[in-house]
Amino acid sequence: MSRVVLDPTGERGVAERERPTRPASLDGLRVGLLDISKPRGDVFLDRLAQRLAERGIEVTRYRKPTPAKPPPVDLRHEIATHCDLVIEALAD
Amino acid sequence: MTALAVSYRLDLVTVPTLLRVENGVEVDRREGWLREQWEELTGIAGLGADLPEYRVLRMLAGTTRAAEELVAVVPPDLVPATVEKVAVNAVLAGRKPEYLPVVLAAVEAACTDAFDMHGLLATTYFSGPVVVVNGPIPPGDPDERRHQRARAGQPGQRDHRSGAAAGDAQRRRRSTGRDGPGGVGQPGKLPFCFAGDEEGSPWEPLSVSRGAPPGRSAVTLFAGDGVRGIADQISRTPESLARSFALVLRTVGHPKLPLGFDACLLVVRPEHARTFRAAGWSRDRLLTELTDLLRLLGEEIVRGAGGIAEGAPEKTVAATGRPTHAEVPAGRTADRACR
Numbered sequence: 001m002s003r004v005v006l007d008p009t010g011e012r013g014v015a016e017r018e019r020p021t022r023p024a025s026l027d028g029l030r031v032g033l034l035d036i037s038k039p040r041g042d043v044f045l046d047r048l049a050q051r052l053a054e055r056g057i058e059v060t061r062y063r064k065p066t067p068a069k070p071p072p073v074d075l076r077h078e079i080a081t082h083c084d085l086v087i088e089a090l091a092d
Numbered sequence: 093m094t095a096l097a098v099s100y101r102l103d104l105v106t107v108p109t110l111l112r113v114e115n116g117v118e119v120d121r122r123e124g125w126l127r128e129q130w131e132e133l134t135g136i137a138g139l140g141a142d143l144p145e146y147r148v149l150r151m152l153a154g155t156t157r158a159a160e161e162l163v164a165v166v167p168p169d170l171v172p173a174t175v176e177k178v179a180v181n182a183v184l185a186g187r188k189p190e191y192l193p194v195v196l197a198a199v200e201a202a203c204t205d206a207f208d209m210h211g212l213l214a215t216t217y218f219s220g221p222v223v224v225v226n227g228p229i230p231p232g233d234p235d236e237r238r239h240q241r242a243r244a245g246q247p248g249q250r251d252h253r254s255g256a257a258a259g260d261a262q263r264r265r266r267s268t269g270r271d272g273p274g275g276v277g278q279p280g281k282l283p284f285c286f287a288g289d290e291e292g293s294p295w296e297p298l299s300v301s302r303g304a305p306p307g308r309s310a311v312t313l314f315a316g317d318g319v320r321g322i323a324d325q326i327s328r329t330p331e332s333l334a335r336s337f338a339l340v341l342r343t344v345g346h347p348k349l350p351l352g353f354d355a356c357l358l359v360v361r362p363e364h365a366r367t368f369r370a371a372g373w374s375r376d377r378l379l380t381e382l383t384d385l386l387r388l389l390g391e392e393i394v395r396g397a398g399g400i401a402e403g404a405p406e407k408t409v410a411a412t413g414r415p416t417h418a419e420v421p422a423g424r425t426a427d428r429a430c431r
Contacts, residue, residue: 006148006180010171039405068211 023085026057032083034071035063041091048087062086110134151179154189155196157431163196164203167210173199191229193430194311198223198285201313201428212315220281222316222357226288226299227309229430278318292362294369301375302427309430314357320344324364330371333364334378338385348393348403350386358382 023029033049035041049059062079064071067090071079079086098104102111102118110133112120122129130139152159152175159176166173175196182195202209202221212219290297299310320343324336337358345353360368360378368378390409397403 006176008177008180008184010166010169010173012169012171066211068215069205069208070210 026052026055026085029084030058030060030082032060032062032079032086034079034086034088035061036067036088036090037064038067038089038091041089044089044091045087048089147183148176148179151183151187151189151192152176154179154192155431157196164200166199166203168213173203193309194223194225194229197309197311197428197430198313201311204428207313207315217317218278218281219315219317220278220284222280222314223285224288224298224312224314224357225285225309225430226290226297226304226312227430228307229309280316280318284316286359289362292365294365295375299427304427304429310427311430312427314355316357327364328367330368330373330378331381333367334381335385337378338382341382341386342388346402348395348397348400350388350393351404351408 031052033045035045045061049061052059060082062075064075102109106123108123108125110122110130111118112133120133122133127140131137155175157163157175159174159179161175163173163175163178165171178196178199179192182192187195198221201207207221209221212221288297288299295301296306297304298312299308300306302312304310320340322337322340324333327333327336341356341358342350344356390404391397393404394406394409395401395403
């Protein structure tokens with residue numbers, strides 16, 4: 001007996017990636033601050049930038065054009081190239 | 093008697109269940125999908141030719157596209173969806189094969205970068221894809237089509253099969269691409285699809301205004317939330333009507349967030365369209381007037397104004413002075429031809 005099963009779903013498992021190990025210290029690391037363009041995300045990141053600067057940590061600021069879309073490929077590439085870690089802010 | 097009552101009376105708990113009844117008394121039953129068992133019970137060879145695997149083949153006959161052709165890569169998991177995969181979903185949504193091109197076009201448009209289905213699925217806001225269908229689909233009697241369109245002009249009305257088809261199938265695409273959580277739901281997230289009344293409209297079809305060739309069936313997608321009526325039974329001039337429209341449009345999202353909710357889909361109903369037609373107003377004229385009417389004073393919409401913390405950011409208001417509330421339709425839209 002042969003049966004045909006037509007699957008309406010994506011038929012594919014979700015890709016799972018290992019989270020990178022959390023660094024023990026931020027000393028000497030290049031930190032990116034990514035504002036996703038939600039209201040007041042900049043308030044949160046401004047404060048973080050200030051606190052990190054006080055500790056002598058190099059910070060680069062980035063901003064997504066819109067919170068509604070994933071970051072553009074070139075932005076992702078730039079962050080990956082120039083940062084050791086990134087802090088992404090969601091705020092409202 | 094309702095279907096539920098029949099199921100209760102006959103003690104049906106599985107779909108499908110086949111009963112053999114003799115002299116009004118059940119003498120045998122089979123539950124489940126094994127065709128051999130159905131044939132054994134009924135003595136009918138090939139019973140169930142209308143069941144899903146066949147219905148998908150019938151659905152596929154509704155398009156000239158090959159079953160294995162890629163329609164779109166569906167976010168957020170970026171799963172490739174073929175014509176066949178869309179057809180399977182269209183069958184589950186209970187749709188007619190002749191409307192498959194509408195469903196395919198809607199899926200294709202939804203997965204464009206311009207429409208950004210990712211954002212629509214991931215947001216906790218309650219917007220969903222609104223599908224506007226233009227053109228001569230389905231082929232056949234224009235009077236019947238007009239009748240269907242008139243009924244379909246009321247979003248949420250499920251009579252129009254292409255309407256509900258695209259809406260339901262859209263929603264089902266989310267089962268393919270994986271749906272995200274929503275903060276709050278609304279019924280328009282499901283079958284929010286309707287056709288333009290092209291024969292009755294004073295203006296050219298929306299699809300033509302957006303670049304599709306006249307006479308070509310096409311869909312326009314818009315990321316919208318619920319239906320909001322505009323009640324104006326007194327206005328008899330286009331100026332008065334436009335002011336009514338503008339006043340209601342200000343409430344989309346929040347009257348003080350014109351830059352966050354800068355798009356809407358305005359459906360002009362026939363009795364209002366008559367007024368614009370009589371005065372010779374084009375669609376562009378109405379849009380221009382609305383844009384002017386929706387220029388707002390920064391001091392009225394800035395955060396804190398009116399005793400309301402929410403509003404346009406100070407720096408935005410300072411930069412633009414008088415931000416425009418809405419251009420209609422704009423924002424997240426996408427178009428695709430039906431084929």
